[in-house]
Amino acid sequence: MRKIITFVLTLVALIGVLGMVLAAEQSVATQVQVNEYVSVTITPCGTTLSFGSGNPGDYDLGITCQSNSTAAISIRNEAISNKAIKVETKGTDLNNSGVIIPVSNIEFDEANSKTSATTLSTAYQTSTNSLAVNSTSGVWYWLDIPLGKGSGTYTTALYIKAA
Amino acid sequence: MVKIIIFIFILLLISTVIAEAPKYNFASIQKDKEITASPGDIINGKVYFFNVHGNRNTHVKVKVLEKPENWEVKITPETKKETYDVSGMMIEVEENFVIPPSNFSERPIDVEGLTAVKTPDGYVNANELTIMTTIPENSKIGSTEKIKIYAEAFWLGQGGSLDLKQEREFEFNIKILSEEYYEKNIPDEQEKSSSLITGAVIGGGTTGKIIFAFVGIIIILLIIAIKKRK
Numbered sequence: 001m002r003k004i005i006t007f008v009l010t011l012v013a014l015i016g017v018l019g020m021v022l023a024a025e026q027s028v029a030t031q032v033q034v035n036e037y038v039s040v041t042i043t044p045c046g047t048t049l050s051f052g053s054g055n056p057g058d059y060d061l062g063i064t065c066q067s068n069s070t071a072a073i074s075i076r077n078e079a080i081s082n083k084a085i086k087v088e089t090k091g092t093d094l095n096n097s098g099v100i101i102p103v104s105n106i107e108f109d110e111a112n113s114k115t116s117a118t119t120l121s122t123a124y125q126t127s128t129n130s131l132a133v134n135s136t137s138g139v140w141y142w143l144d145i146p147l148g149k150g151s152g153t154y155t156t157a158l159y160i161k162a163a
Numbered sequence: 164m165v166k167i168i169i170f171i172f173i174l175l176l177i178s179t180v181i182a183e184a185p186k187y188n189f190a191s192i193q194k195d196k197e198i199t200a201s202p203g204d205i206i207n208g209k210v211y212f213f214n215v216h217g218n219r220n221t222h223v224k225v226k227v228l229e230k231p232e233n234w235e236v237k238i239t240p241e242t243k244k245e246t247y248d249v250s251g252m253m254i255e256v257e258e259n260f261v262i263p264p265s266n267f268s269e270r271p272i273d274v275e276g277l278t279a280v281k282t283p284d285g286y287v288n289a290n291e292l293t294i295m296t297t298i299p300e301n302s303k304i305g306s307t308e309k310i311k312i313y314a315e316a317f318w319l320g321q322g323g324s325l326d327l328k329q330e331r332e333f334e335f336n337i338k339i340l341s342e343e344y345y346e347k348n349i350p351d352e353q354e355k356s357s358s359l360i361t362g363a364v365i366g367g368g369t370t371g372k373i374i375f376a377f378v379g380i381i382i383i384l385l386i387i388a389i390k391k392r393k
Binding site for chain 2: 004005033035036037038039040041042043044046047048049050051063073076078079080094141153154155156157158159160161162163
């Protein structure tokens, strides 16, 4: 009888120890949020950006300060950024006191290739899929002036979005 | 002669500054993209804007692009109309704030209206945007709601036929949690039906199994003991 009681007590003690070990294995959920830094600098090729002057029907008018080696604008994801960015671009119609040249008359390309250029629109389109931190990409623009457009100065806004 | 040389030097210096190609910088730091809150709480999301890589004032207009229905979201500073004299031209704009070009500094520098923010490159004086949100009392516990802020950066006096602008969106995900902590095990359908058949009380989890095993062993040992006594 004594042996049995001793055995039972030993068993209880062993289970107790097991329980304590199980209880000691605890975990606490924790997390950290790293703040998001984005710094994008746009540098135009000149002090102003303009397609210059042209005649109705002229096509492929480039920004006056752009050349084969110089993009109309350079977009830089600065070194302080901590994420690669997707660069998107859109524009507004060219406007001269209510007279419009649709924005679809402008084309852009990031490799200065007129053949692979994309038609600009009022909705965002990707110009660079992933611009790494501390790197720069360039964009070239061209304009077609539709026939029958009256004289005057037409202006537009170009939007660059870092996503 | 010396005076003329100094004058020419100053003139050259001024012309260099004037001719400097514009650099339009728009820099931001978004804090706490994921926020936890309880119904009735008022929370403040923060975005800091600065301009260390540019050489023109960056004007910024901000608005709420997306928020849950019936949520109150207030942006500070608010949008206001301002008039600027840009090289002799009067320009009226709508903006929330303007960020002047600045530099990183080793120590925080006090500038009225700006907040010194620590960055990996040093301190920078930034414009602080606060997005104050009141969580409605009837918000669903466990849900995650989204607030999206839109910011447009623009620069005055660009002059050409193309004006450059930058846009950026800032998303805050707000997880709604209960203010009081409690934990209740809800048996699933399978557990409910098995408990009806066997009539056993299901404790659930590892602890319950250990207790059952322990009680079982004790009972078996007691039976053995009683039998031996007899």
